[in-house]
Amino acid sequence: MTQEIGKGAYGKIFLGRPKDKPNIVRAIKMIKKDITNAHHMNEAIILRQLDHPNVLKLYAIFEDNKAYYLVTEY
16 A cells, blocks of 8 residues: 555545556555444445446455455546
8 A cells, every 4th residue: 555545434545556557546445343344344345246337346355453455446
């Protein structure tokens, strides 16, 4: 992750680039685990399955012991 571009009550958003495609820019939303619940993650899983020009594309979901990371279009 590189530059922080936003933050809110649930976490922060950073700019990032895939290692295999350095010309592409993605937004990485970090959501703290102590704040989120299963309902929020179910929404993220459903969002990942959607493909519509008016809906932000969710490419991947990662997690560590402190947070979830959602990789989306920038």
